[in-house]
Amino acid sequence: MKRNVLIIGAGGVAQVVAHKCAQNNDILGDLHIASRTKSKCDAILQTVADKAAMKQDGVFKSHSVDAMDSAAVAALIRQTGAQIVINVGTAFVNMTVLDACIETGAAYIDTAIHEDPEKICETPPWYGNYEWKKRDLCAEKGVTAILGAGFDPGVVNAFARYAIDTYMDDVTSIDIVDINAGSHGKYFATNFDPEINFREFTGTVYYWEDQKWKETSMFASGREWDLPVVGKQKAYQSGHDEVHSLAANYPKADVRFWMGFGDHYINVFTVLQNLGLLSEQPVTTAEGLEVVPLKVVKACLPDPSSLAPDYTGKTCIGDLVKGTRDGAPVEVFVYNVADHAEAYAEVGSQGISYTAGVPPVAAAMLVATGEWDAKAMKNVEELDPKPFFTLLDKMGLPTRVEVNGTDTAWNA
Amino acid sequence: MKRNVLIIGAGGVAQVVAHKCAQNNDILGDLHIASRTKSKCDAILQTVADKAAMKQDGVFKSHSVDAMDSAAVAALIRQTGAQIVINVGTAFVNMTVLDACIETGAAYIDTAIHEDPEKICETPPWYGNYEWKKRDLCAEKGVTAILGAGFDPGVVNAFARYAIDTYMDDVTSIDIVDINAGSHGKYFATNFDPEINFREFTGTVYYWEDQKWKETSMFASGREWDLPVVGKQKAYQSGHDEVHSLAANYPKADVRFWMGFGDHYINVFTVLQNLGLLSEQPVTTAEGLEVVPLKVVKACLPDPSSLAPDYTGKTCIGDLVKGTRDGAPVEVFVYNVADHAEAYAEVGSQGISYTAGVPPVAAAMLVATGEWDAKAMKNVEELDPKPFFTLLDKMGLPTRVEVNGTDTAWNA
Numbered sequence: 001m002k003r004n005v006l007i008i009g010a011g012g013v014a015q016v017v018a019h020k021c022a023q024n025n026d027i028l029g030d031l032h033i034a035s036r037t038k039s040k041c042d043a044i045l046q047t048v049a050d051k052a053a054m055k056q057d058g059v060f061k062s063h064s065v066d067a068m069d070s071a072a073v074a075a076l077i078r079q080t081g082a083q084i085v086i087n088v089g090t091a092f093v094n095m096t097v098l099d100a101c102i103e104t105g106a107a108y109i110d111t112a113i114h115e116d117p118e119k120i121c122e123t124p125p126w127y128g129n130y131e132w133k134k135r136d137l138c139a140e141k142g143v144t145a146i147l148g149a150g151f152d153p154g155v156v157n158a159f160a161r162y163a164i165d166t167y168m169d170d171v172t173s174i175d176i177v178d179i180n181a182g183s184h185g186k187y188f189a190t191n192f193d194p195e196i197n198f199r200e201f202t203g204t205v206y207y208w209e210d211q212k213w214k215e216t217s218m219f220a221s222g223r224e225w226d227l228p229v230v231g232k233q234k235a236y237q238s239g240h241d242e243v244h245s246l247a248a249n250y251p252k253a254d255v256r257f258w259m260g261f262g263d264h265y266i267n268v269f270t271v272l273q274n275l276g277l278l279s280e281q282p283v284t285t286a287e288g289l290e291v292v293p294l295k296v297v298k299a300c301l302p303d304p305s306s307l308a309p310d311y312t313g314k315t316c317i318g319d320l321v322k323g324t325r326d327g328a329p330v331e332v333f334v335y336n337v338a339d340h341a342e343a344y345a346e347v348g349s350q351g352i353s354y355t356a357g358v359p360p361v362a363a364a365m366l367v368a369t370g371e372w373d374a375k376a377m378k379n380v381e382e383l384d385p386k387p388f389f390t391l392l393d394k395m396g397l398p399t400r401v402e403v404n405g406t407d408t409a410w411n412a
Numbered sequence: 413m414k415r416n417v418l419i420i421g422a423g424g425v426a427q428v429v430a431h432k433c434a435q436n437n438d439i440l441g442d443l444h445i446a447s448r449t450k451s452k453c454d455a456i457l458q459t460v461a462d463k464a465a466m467k468q469d470g471v472f473k474s475h476s477v478d479a480m481d482s483a484a485v486a487a488l489i490r491q492t493g494a495q496i497v498i499n500v501g502t503a504f505v506n507m508t509v510l511d512a513c514i515e516t517g518a519a520y521i522d523t524a525i526h527e528d529p530e531k532i533c534e535t536p537p538w539y540g541n542y543e544w545k546k547r548d549l550c551a552e553k554g555v556t557a558i559l560g561a562g563f564d565p566g567v568v569n570a571f572a573r574y575a576i577d578t579y580m581d582d583v584t585s586i587d588i589v590d591i592n593a594g595s596h597g598k599y600f601a602t603n604f605d606p607e608i609n610f611r612e613f614t615g616t617v618y619y620w621e622d623q624k625w626k627e628t629s630m631f632a633s634g635r636e637w638d639l640p641v642v643g644k645q646k647a648y649q650s651g652h653d654e655v656h657s658l659a660a661n662y663p664k665a666d667v668r669f670w671m672g673f674g675d676h677y678i679n680v681f682t683v684l685q686n687l688g689l690l691s692e693q694p695v696t697t698a699e700g701l702e703v704v705p706l707k708v709v710k711a712c713l714p715d716p717s718s719l720a721p722d723y724t725g726k727t728c729i730g731d732l733v734k735g736t737r738d739g740a741p742v743e744v745f746v747y748n749v750a751d752h753a754e755a756y757a758e759v760g761s762q763g764i765s766y767t768a769g770v771p772p773v774a775a776a777m778l779v780a781t782g783e784w785d786a787k788a789m790k791n792v793e794e795l796d797p798k799p800f801f802t803l804l805d806k807m808g809l810p811t812r813v814e815v816n817g818t819d820t821a822w823n824a
Contacts, residue, residue, distance in 0.1 A: 187686045271683040274599045276712040283711040289703065296708045299695040300688040 001370050002107055002144075003029035006082035008067050008097055009089035010040035011193070012305045012349050013111065013150070016357025017088055018044045019347035020395060022053035022060060024361065027368050032080045034063035035089065047348045067093035073100035082106055084364050088357065091115040091196060095130055102134065102143050107367045109360050111150030113241040115199070117280075124206045124213050125244040131377070138377040145377040149363040151336075151355040152178050152257075152317055153242035155392065158385035159319040159334035159399070160246055162410065165385075167332050167403065168323035171253040174246055175320040179260035181230035182313030182340045182351060186302050188268045191352040194298040198278050201269065205239045208247035208255040219266055225258070228400070228407060229337045230316040235260040245379035253323075272297060308350040311340035315351050333402040334410065336392075346396065355397060362391040386411075413782050414519055414556075415441035418494035420479050420509055421501035422452035423605065424717045424761050425523065425562070428769025429500055430456045431759035432807060434465035434472060436773065439780050444492045446475035447501065459760045479505035485512035494518055496776050500769065503527040503608060507542055514546065514555050519779045521772050523562030525653040527611070529692075536618045536625050537656040543789070550789040557789040561775040563748075563767040564590055564669075564729055565654035567804065570797035571731040571746035571811070572658055574822065577797075579744050579815065580735035583665040586658055587732040591672035593642035594725030594752045594763055598714050600680045603764040606710040610690050613681065617651045620659035620667040631678055637670070640812070640819060641749045642728040647672040657791035665735075684709060720762040723752035727763050745814040746822065748804075758808065767809060774803040798823075 005028050007017050014033065021031050033041045041062035048060060065076050067089045077085065077100055087097045087110040094114035101108035114130040125132075131147055138145050148154050156176045164171045180191065190197040201218045208214070221237040240257035247255045261269075272278050277293045284290055318335025336355070343354035363380075366372035371387045380388075389399045389410055399410040417440050419429050426445065433443050445453045453474035460472060477488050479501045489497065489512055499509045499522040506526035513520035526542040537544075543559055550557050560566055568588045576583045592603065602609040613630045620626070633649040652669035659667045673681075684690050689705045696702055730747025748767070755766035775792075778784035783799045792800075801811045801822055811822040 188683075267679065268683050268687070271600075271680050272687075275680070275684075275709070277689070277709070279712075283708065285703075285707040285711045287707065289701075289707070291697075291701065291703050291708050291711070293708055293712055295697040295699065295701070296695065296703050296705055297687070297689070299697045299703070300691075300705055 002083035002368050002373060004080065004082045005029070005031050005084045005086060005364055006077060006080050006106075007031070007033040008035070008065070008073070008085060008087045008093065010035035010037065010044055011088070012308075012353035013088045013357040015044045015047060015305070016347050016349045016353050017086055017361055018048055019051065019053045020358055020361035021364070022048050023055055024365055025058045025060075026055050027365050028084070030059035030081065032059075032061050032063060032082060034065040034076055036064065036066055038062055038064040051348070068096050070096040070099040070103070073097050074103045077101070077104045077106050084367055085109065086360050086364055088360065090193070092117050098131065098134060098145060101145065102137060102141060105141070105143060107144035107146070107373065109146045109149050109363050109367070111148060111154060111356055111360050113148065125248060126241065127244050127379070135377045142375040144367055144372075144374050146363050146367070146372065146374070146383070147377065147379050148241050148245065149360045149380055150357070151359055152176060152240065153245070154359045154380050155336065155388075155397070156317060156319050157242050157246060157380035158383075158388050160250070160321055161381040162385040162389070163319060163321035163332040163334050164250070164323065167325060167330050168321070169325050171250055171321060171323040173254040173256075173322045174250065175256050175258060176240070176242060177225055177227065177235055177258045177260070177318055177320065179225070179227060179230050179233045179235060179316045180352060181233060181260070182311055182315060184307040184350070185310045186307065188265070189302040189304065189307055191304055191307070191350065193304065194301050195294055198269070198294065200238060200240070202273065202278055203239065205237050207237060207243060207257070210254070211251055219261070219270075223258070227316045227318070228335060228402065229314055233260045234262075246381060249379070249381050305349070308344045308348060308353075311344060311350040314339050315355060317355065335400055335402070336397050337400070338397060358395050358397050359392065362388055362395055365391055414495035414780055414785060416492065416494045417441070417443050417496045417498060417776055418489060418492055418518075419443070419445040420447070420477070420485070420497060420499045420505065422447035422449065422456055423500070424720075424765035425500045425769040427456045427459060427717075428759050428761045428765050429498055429773055430460055431463065431465045432770050432773035433776070434460045435467055436777055437470045437472075438467050439777050440496070442471035442493065444471075444473050444475060444494060446477040446488055448476065448478055450474055450476040463760070465759075480508050482508040482511040482515070485509055486515045489513070489516045489518050496779055497521065498772050498776055500772065502605070504529050510543065510546060510557060513557065514549060514553060517553070517555060519556035519558070519785065521558045521561050521775050521779070523560060523566060523768055523772050525560065537660060538653065539656050539791070547789045554787040556779055556784070556786050558775050558779070558784065558786070558795070559789065559791050560653050560657065561772045561792055562769070563771055564588060564652065565657070566771045566792050567748065567800075567809070568729060568731050569654050569658060569792035570795075570800050572662070572733055573793040574797040574801070575731060575733035575744040575746050576662070576735065579737060579742050580733070581737050583662055583733060583735040585666040585668075585734045586662065587668050587670060588652070588654060589637055589639065589647055589670045589672070589730055589732065591637070591639060591642050591645045591647060591728045592764060593645060593672070594723055594727060596719040596762070597722045598719065600677070601714040601716065601719055603716055603719070603762065605716065606713050607706055610681070610706065612650060612652070614685060614690055615651065617649050619649060619655060619669070622666070623663055631673070631682070635670070639728045639730070640747060640814065641726055645672045658793060661791070661793050717761070720756045720760060720765075723756065723762040726751050727767060729767065747812055747814070748809050749812070750809060770807050770809050771804065774800055774807055777803060
């Protein structure tokens with residue numbers, strides 16, 4: 001049993017996390033949110049107040065912290081009495097926040113793999129480069145650390161575990177498909193911070209097949225999927241965090257990740273990349289100013305959080321898992337469909353932030369109740385998926401399963 | 413009779429001007445080249461030496477000058493004894509260089525309309541906003557100023573004058589078509605300074621029809637042309653300097669300018685413009701750095717002068733002039749075809765710089781011999797085109813005419 005939550009970060013996902021924590025503060029206790037810029041936290045707290053999101057009277061305070069400074073994070077954990085830290089800051093702060101949790105004994109939850117700002121798409125396994133190096137220390141100290149507990153990675157890891165446990169003796173492949181069939185009405189925009197968003201696509205795409213790492217490049221490997229609700233959609237193999245942990249936990253299965261992209265997105269991306277405008281290496285203008293082109297592109301694009309009010313349509317994210325039972329082939333699609341406008345109505349965010357922000361709060365609630373308080377470092381597929389799905393059903397992200405042409409709720 | 417030339421500027425066009433002046437220094441006398449960065453002038457002089465371009469022994473010296481400082485330019489004119497100034501610096505320095513010529517009595521020649529860095533595509537007539545305001549002063553002081561003496565504007569103005577004088581009683585339309593059917597082998601590049609190049613296409617497109625100014629937008633009005641040598645090519649109405657002077661001199665004719673663009677160019681341009689990356693208004697990055705996006709795009713694109721060695725293919729630039737003679741309709745296409753690789757072999761520049769740089773030297777030679785020493789401000793269509801064509805024929809840019817399906821040299 002753990003109580004009191006400290007949220008690190010104040011972006012679009014943090015806003016969803018804040019609302020969902022507020023809606024469940026009877027279980028989670030005191031709430032705190034901290035980022036480098038306190039005013040961003042205050043803006044989020046204002047939306048929480050506007051929606052009267054707090055389930056019961058309680059604490060929800062904002063703080064300023066430099067999350068790259070582990071000692072400062074540890075001090076804030078002690079000051080707030082937080083026993084659970086939900087880290088939805090930039091991917092660059094994972095290790096310093098994790099260290100602060102190990103130092104103080106607080107549970108750690110994040111939604112994305114650690115990144116070094118100087119490196120993009122490192123050689124797999126990425127988790128092995130940073131987080132997993134702390135696995136023994138977490139076990140030794142009894143610190144709970146749940147890695148990648150957003151939607152993808154996160155819920156999709158639980159989808160894979162559930163499909164395998166429920167329907168198969170052996171798994172042969174896990175294909176994760178992420179389709180955003182929504183429309184933000186802008187010429188072009190990214191749904192997350194463009195710096196992080198584009199980084200996912202500028203390096204080599206790694207996937208796990210025939211029990212080894214294989215490589216392709218972005219947009220080189222695409223296929224059309226026909227999915228529930230969103231219909232036929234083109235998706236392309238991309239590198240993604242969960243490929244690395246699922247490949248480690250299910251090494252005999254092929255593990256691939258597919259991200260949906262429209263032709264327009266690919267065209268804009270291709271132009272920008274070919275011109276060198278997605279580069280993180282500075283260029284020098286004729287006037288002698290040193291500038292990182294990607295940072296200028298980011299400044300020109302719409303702020304992802306500004307997209308929410310006009311976002312319409314749905315997302316479909318799921319796992320096509322193949323395997324055998326009693327020697328016969330089995331094929332299961334476990335998935336969720338979320339709606340942009342419903343997300344905005346509830347928490348003031350678009351559907352992409354919503355799907356990323358709700359799951360870590362569910363994970364925090366399972367740590368609070370003890371069901372996921374593993375006292376060790378875990379990726380989501382290493383934890384029981386059922387209580388997770390049960391909470392997500394109630395929190396706005398219901399899990400559905402399609403087996404042999406029959407589509408039902410996971411627990412129907 | 414005037415002698416001794418001062419070239420202002422040290423870009424790709426200036427290099428062609430330098431070579432052509434050197435090849436004709438028996439007529440032009442002492443040669444000087446000046447820009448803000450003297451080392452750029454020295455690099456050009458080195459290529460002149462490498463090609464042994466000087467027709468006879470003579471002076472060719474480099475200088476440093478801030479061409480925005482009219483007094484400094486006047487001092488340099490006096491110091492060098494130049495009686496002819498060829499201004500191929502940025503379009504921002506026209507008025508300061510022209511003022512220096514008026515002050516010293518030197519003849520002034522340029523290749524592009526004056527631009528205010530703060531304004532793009534001003535309301536026509538552009539010449540009326542700046543250069544033509546000095547027309548009376550030039551006449552009063554007997555100063556020769558030849559405006560827009562590159563290819564377009566420049567030779568195409570002479571094409572129009574020639575077609576009308578030779579074949580028509582009345583002119584009804586002048587359509588100028590500029591096709592670059594060459595290939596630089598890069599993913600994307602501009603043939604001139606990207607800042608100037610894109611500025612041409614980001615504003616309203618003005619054209620003269622039915623004796624009034626009309627407006628369209630870039631890439632909104634396109635048609636396929638079938639031209640000599642380069643064949644079928646798509647071109648789009650663009651704003652261009654010569655439309656303004658030709659409309660003033662031939663107010664009863666429709667005057668339009670058509671620039672050839674491939675689908676790939678249009679796609680890249682459209683993406684950049686829609687994202688705001690062609691903006692001259694600064695944006696602020698997340699880190700607080702103020703940057704003009706267009707300057708970053710420029711820094712990422714290939715330096716236009718770097719394209720020359722691998723440039724292949726041809727340009728075709730011409731005027732389709734329609735009118736009547738003895739009441740019957742007449743249609744004449746006056747044009748030139750230039751070759752990128754030949755230009756590089758001769759002067760170390762690509763064909764676009766070549767077509768822009770050769771004509772002002774021909775104009776300077778006509779000022780030197782007295783034929784174009786008008787002692788007044790003139791646009792090229794106000795001068796006799798025949799000696800101009802005669803020189804251009806010898807200098808690498810022969811004029812051809814297509815009338816009633818028959819294609820010949822202009823003086824055949």
